[in-house]
Amino acid sequence: MCTTCGCAVTPGNRKLAFRPVAAGTTSVTVLQNLLADNDRQAEHNRAHLDDHGVLAINLMSSPGAGKTSLLEATLEALGSEYRIAVIEGDLETENDARRIRAHGVPAVQITTGSACHLDAHMVHDALHQLDLDGLDLLFVENVGNLVCPASFDLGQHRNVTLLSVTEGDDKPEKYPVIFRAADAVLITKTDLLAVLDDFDPARAAAHVRRLASDAPLLALSARRQEGIAAWLDWLRTELTAQRERRARGERVRPRVQPDGARLHALQP
DSSP states (O other): HHHHHHHTTTTTTTTHHHHHHOOOOHHHHHHHHHHHHHHHHHHHHHHHHTTTOOEEEEEESSTEEEEEEHHHHHHHTTTTSEEEEEEEEEEEHHHHHHHTTTOOOOEEEEETTSSSSOOOHHHHHTTTOOGGOOEEEEEEEEESSSGGGOOOOOOOOOEEEEETTTTTTTHHHHHHHHTOOOOOEEEOOOOOOOOOOOTTTHHHHHHHTTTTOOOOOEEEBBBTTTHHHHEEEEEEHHHHHHHHHHHTTTTOOOOOOOHHHHHOOOOO
């Protein structure tokens, strides 16, 4: 996890990692404090989004699972219904942000350098580049990685984890943390099932359910526009719920995998 490999230090929190610390402070304590700083920033981000009535969705998956293609299909379907923006996370390039902007949607690219995930500080800086008063829905496309993104709250309201049929139906069993953190799981690229007959959607679903997850499981092909309707209905339901929560003055957080809650706890 990020508390041991050091990837908790990102361009967004580097200034916090290298500030003076008390004598006798261990590297583990510094990293755990970074996680606590991240969580405080995430709560600020979420309050900021709530104040503006914006629903934020964090998309997580391995590289190449189809996050950007899903966003493009979603923008085509909902672009005239809702005001949408995207924050893109990649180690380098603005390739995905350019693809999103081609649909007439504002997109902020975050290049993380060597960091394998986004954090709340980076997202906070990106939020200040967007007109939140003019938005209903914000997507955050996290860095492609099935491990670290699940441990960092960005200030989003919902987590969505993508599982491509090209990856193998046992990924939820191999990478349980990111699937436990999902408020919805999307099985993507289903148009390839005819040629990838070793992927069994029912088996993938069983692996997710064995993680004690009751998250909706939706199968779709963004390229062929198959199964997209259920995804769009899920988004509309979440948007309606967010507006109702805002009217009641309530706030919702995404699912948090159990290890994350422990790792992010402040040290005494």
